[in-house]
Amino acid sequence: MALLEKGGRIRAAVAAAGLAGAAAFLVWQVGDIRLGFATNDTKTEHSSPETARDSLTVDLSETQLAWVRVEPVREQTFPVEKEAVGTIQFNTEVSTDVFTPYPGRIIGTFARIGDDVKRGATLFTIDSPDLLQAESTLISTAGTREFTTRNLARLKELYTTRAISQKDLDQVTSDQQAAEGALRAARNSVRLFGKSEDEIDRIIAQRMAESVLVVPSPISGRITARNAAPGLYVQPGNAPAPFTVSDIESMWMLANVAETDSPAYRLGQAVQVSVNALPGRTFYGKITKIGELVDPTTRRVLVRSEIANPQHELKSGMFANFVITVGQPVTSPAVPMDGVVREGDGTMTVWVTADRRRFTRRTVKIGSQRNGARQILEGVQPGELVATEGALFLSNSLASGARS
Numbered sequence: 001m002a003l004l005e006k007g008g009r010i011r012a013a014v015a016a017a018g019l020a021g022a023a024a025f026l027v028w029q030v031g032d033i034r035l036g037f038a039t040n041d042t043k044t045e046h047s048s049p050e051t052a053r054d055s056l057t058v059d060l061s062e063t064q065l066a067w068v069r070v071e072p073v074r075e076q077t078f079p080v081e082k083e084a085v086g087t088i089q090f091n092t093e094v095s096t097d098v099f100t101p102y103p104g105r106i107i108g109t110f111a112r113i114g115d116d117v118k119r120g121a122t123l124f125t126i127d128s129p130d131l132l133q134a135e136s137t138l139i140s141t142a143g144t145r146e147f148t149t150r151n152l153a154r155l156k157e158l159y160t161t162r163a164i165s166q167k168d169l170d171q172v173t174s175d176q177q178a179a180e181g182a183l184r185a186a187r188n189s190v191r192l193f194g195k196s197e198d199e200i201d202r203i204i205a206q207r208m209a210e211s212v213l214v215v216p217s218p219i220s221g222r223i224t225a226r227n228a229a230p231g232l233y234v235q236p237g238n239a240p241a242p243f244t245v246s247d248i249e250s251m252w253m254l255a256n257v258a259e260t261d262s263p264a265y266r267l268g269q270a271v272q273v274s275v276n277a278l279p280g281r282t283f284y285g286k287i288t289k290i291g292e293l294v295d296p297t298t299r300r301v302l303v304r305s306e307i308a309n310p311q312h313e314l315k316s317g318m319f320a321n322f323v324i325t326v327g328q329p330v331t332s333p334a335v336p337m338d339g340v341v342r343e344g345d346g347t348m349t350v351w352v353t354a355d356r357r358r359f360t361r362r363t364v365k366i367g368s369q370r371n372g373a374r375q376i377l378e379g380v381q382p383g384e385l386v387a388t389e390g391a392l393f394l395s396n397s398l399a400s401g402a403r404s
Helices: 002-030 049-054 129-160 166-191 197-206 391-403
Strands: 035-037 056-059 069-072 074-090 095-098 104-109 122-127 212-216 221-226 243-246 250-258 270-275 283-294 300-308 319-336 348-353 358-370 373-378 385-389
Touching (some): 056 391, 074 300, 122 243, 270 300
Antiparallel strands (some): 056 358, 069 385, 095 243, 221 243, 270 283, 270 319, 283 300, 358 373
């Protein structure tokens, strides 16, 4: 029996030594980082009972503190803004399709896509039978007017000698007036084809009709589409237009905003636009139209903004983001961007400390960002100490310690 009792004591001693060794191994693995659920003794005065119950703490050594920077939460003014994405498009209110006013076959083209043109610059010419007919009528009526004018002058001289009757003089006068009216109508008809007064006078003087109709640009802008080609027969209003000219001093941004955000938008509100193709550049404009229809599939509303494009940098089809101020600025707690960590479950957290050594993870609700700081809507108060650098290190330490 004595031998058995002695053996039992030996086995108990070996087991105790094994447990002590395992405990020492765990302490060696974790080092100075000690993890655990916060208790009522570690709650900060600003944390709610729920936050304190769910948060975790990390204790750092002097060496590890070199990785972390601690600063008090400060207050900062944040604008109340809404953001949306969309695309840049041509401003169709200052964009026009250039059609021929009369049917004909294109003879020549004088502009290409991307060319900047002035108002009145020739875009293309056509061989127009209608113009030829109008000019022929002009030449004919001009000849008739000239004849009736000479005849009237001659008969007036004869009337003074009583060589003709009053009736004959009245008839010639009527003919001359009719010729004058026909000539004015003929000139107006030719003028509709874009001919100037000097060109009309030259046609009459030279008695030469031309069938070449010049089609000019009605506005100054850039050629954004071209379907014209020599030999192509074109008619007024038949799509596609031979040319499209757009004034690109202003462009449209078309964005589809969430139905729930649409009440915040108003006509005339200022808009700041950025495009992925031009990082660092900001363009300015205003809202010019808010759609009356909610898309039944996406539950979104179309918002159109007119954006100034003085350097002609914006291109139709560019992907863009816009920011619009929808309310008065608010003052809120702010934490540098590096001090806010997105956890694996999607929550946003910061690390709060009271003694600059023990850090407690706290879930926060974030708002907008401005000048390198993130707006904190819930979770911390101004003046609390938080890790502004090394917050990710603390989160990784917590995760590493939990796995070990």
